[in-house]
Amino acid sequence: MASSASISRPRFRCFDPTSSYPATADHPRYFSSAVSLSSSSSSSSSSSSSSPRENGFRDTMAISNNSEPKIVPGEGGYVLEDVPHLVDYIPDLPTYPNPLQDNPSYSVVKQYFVNADDTVAQKIVVHKDSPRGTHFRRSGPRQKVYFESDEVHACIVTCGGLCPGLNTVIRELVCGLNHMYHVKRILGIEGGYRGFYARNTIPLTPKVVNDIHKRGGTILGTSRGGHDTSKIVDSIQDRGINQVYVIGGDGTQRGAAVIFEEIRRRGLKVAVAGIPKTIDNDIPVIDKSFGFDSAVEEAQRAINAAHVEAESVENGIGVVKLMGRYSGFIAMYATLASRDVDCCLIPESPFYLEGPGGLYEYIEKRLKEDGHIVIVIAEGAGDVLLSESLPKDEQDASGNKLLQDVGLWLSQNIKDHFSKRRKMNITLKYIDPTYMIRAIPGNASDNVYCTLLAHSAIHGAMAGYTGFTVGPVNGRHAYIPFCRVTERQNKVVITDRMWARLLSSTNQPSFLDPKEVAKKVAETKKEDTEAEAQLIDAENHVEATASSDPKDCSVCDPNV
Numbered sequence: 001m002a003s004s005a006s007i008s009r010p011r012f013r014c015f016d017p018t019s020s021y022p023a024t025a026d027h028p029r030y031f032s033s034a035v036s037l038s039s040s041s042s043s044s045s046s047s048s049s050s051s052p053r054e055n056g057f058r059d060t061m062a063i064s065n066n067s068e069p070k071i072v073p074g075e076g077g078y079v080l081e082d083v084p085h086l087v088d089y090i091p092d093l094p095t096y097p098n099p100l101q102d103n104p105s106y107s108v109v110k111q112y113f114v115n116a117d118d119t120v121a122q123k124i125v126v127h128k129d130s131p132r133g134t135h136f137r138r139s140g141p142r143q144k145v146y147f148e149s150d151e152v153h154a155c156i157v158t159c160g161g162l163c164p165g166l167n168t169v170i171r172e173l174v175c176g177l178n179h180m181y182h183v184k185r186i187l188g189i190e191g192g193y194r195g196f197y198a199r200n201t202i203p204l205t206p207k208v209v210n211d212i213h214k215r216g217g218t219i220l221g222t223s224r225g226g227h228d229t230s231k232i233v234d235s236i237q238d239r240g241i242n243q244v245y246v247i248g249g250d251g252t253q254r255g256a257a258v259i260f261e262e263i264r265r266r267g268l269k270v271a272v273a274g275i276p277k278t279i280d281n282d283i284p285v286i287d288k289s290f291g292f293d294s295a296v297e298e299a300q301r302a303i304n305a306a307h308v309e310a311e312s313v314e315n316g317i318g319v320v321k322l323m324g325r326y327s328g329f330i331a332m333y334a335t336l337a338s339r340d341v342d343c344c345l346i347p348e349s350p351f352y353l354e355g356p357g358g359l360y361e362y363i364e365k366r367l368k369e370d371g372h373i374v375i376v377i378a379e380g381a382g383d384v385l386l387s388e389s390l391p392k393d394e395q396d397a398s399g400n401k402l403l404q405d406v407g408l409w410l411s412q413n414i415k416d417h418f419s420k421r422r423k424m425n426i427t428l429k430y431i432d433p434t435y436m437i438r439a440i441p442g443n444a445s446d447n448v449y450c451t452l453l454a455h456s457a458i459h460g461a462m463a464g465y466t467g468f469t470v471g472p473v474n475g476r477h478a479y480i481p482f483c484r485v486t487e488r489q490n491k492v493v494i495t496d497r498m499w500a501r502l503l504s505s506t507n508q509p510s511f512l513d514p515k516e517v518a519k520k521v522a523e524t525k526k527e528d529t530e531a532e533a534q535l536i537d538a539e540n541h542v543e544a545t546a547s548s549d550p551k552d553c554s555v556c557d558p559n560v
Ligand SMILES: Nc1ncnc2c1ncn2[C@@H]1O[C@H](COP(=O)(O)OP(=O)(O)OP(=O)(O)O)[C@@H](O)[C@H]1O
Pocket: 159, 160, 161, 162, 192, 193, 194, 223, 224, 225, 226, 227, 248, 249, 250, 251, 252, 253, 254, 255, 256, 258, 277, 278, 279, 280, 397, 398, 400
């Protein structure tokens, strides 16, 4: 789904010879400006008895706050975009055997532990001569862990809008930590990020969370705004928390990235793991976000109702508004699944109302030929048209643009056009199931997916990885650096096959000038070629810099 066209690559830095952390089997050396610490740590003594502000290094310890992407080049254009690890800034941390090796459920699995070198390819359609390309570290349990079970004090927080499956992720984090790693101390942070410093916490046990996956919403509550980094990290430190599980969308992952930076700056032995959540499916790199399938399924009920209403009357028009602020995935998949939809409008594909090739013309054609029409519109579609007629510039507490009701606006315009100007008798029913599709519990497949996400996050944190988001890349779960999931939004690419399938199934106009389409295709191809060239440059660059004078940074900047 994600197009490589809009990927902006991380900037590559010189190999820093002062960077020194032990090359372990699980953690090979990498090229980046990693930190060098002057003192060894006693942080491994962090245990259940650790007192506030003792769960790691002292605040005052001089630690670089530099967290450039960790890029490991390999043969044939192979690049690993690795995630941070606690030993990057706390060397000499002791390791422990993974307790899973004695777990009767798991010990029967041949090769249960993930090979230290396993990585997941971002691009799996390749040509004979194409470079091997970007890879991410494969997720899963490691032979050695960096936390003892009774040392772990985990917390879970949910932020942003609701999404089916949130409670399942919470449940599986709690049960996974407890059943796989015997972790007993898990705190639920109430009410999103601000809950760290302004709300109570809830002790979470497998018993407390046993049934929650059957409910929509999040038992922890959620919020927008209120991200005060230093207060949040103070709270983490004061409570002696050493594993932070953050469930949320792009904004939340950005927030988690800053929390991780601050934790790293303070030198704390605290792993930060993100579990991506958004029904809009707008998080890049991962195959799809949890809750998306459930939301698409629930949207079918609204579309079905619109269809029944529309085909039961003469000149019936059903309009359904679905979520999708910047990305139209829900509208696109709900349309493709339903087959009752005649027109799908999404933010990525601008449309117009009047004149040849416009929406009104198409509606009239459908009404004449079929007697009815069903239109699905994503909430962010037609934003430009709408703001021209109703200018309004408001934001929510997180800084997201507050949208006006495009479904209502469109319905009103259609009514005005056909009744007043075309003098046609139409019956229009507007259905807005917006919050109904996200307030439900996860469906069966989302529940399984949520389990895998939670387990991946737990294995990663226990293995000492931090500053990462979990998610499947081409079907294999991986650890992805925060910067890769926050650098852009995943959007429907209207020059891709999926959108073409939709156009062919609805028969709607593309609303695009053929010349514009050709231009877009050319742009996409150019960006793809540039991205690949940059990868090859990066590999050559890292090799060159490793053997050159590290102070000579003229080669650092890919633009030089
Ligand atoms: N750049 C940022 N830095 C720090 N915190 C952020 C940043 N962007 C967002 N946040 C915080 O993340 C939380 C959630 O953000 P937001 O409301 O945008 O939802 P989201 O995680 O993107 O989920 P969704 O959009 O799917 O509902 C909020 O508490 C917000 O303050």
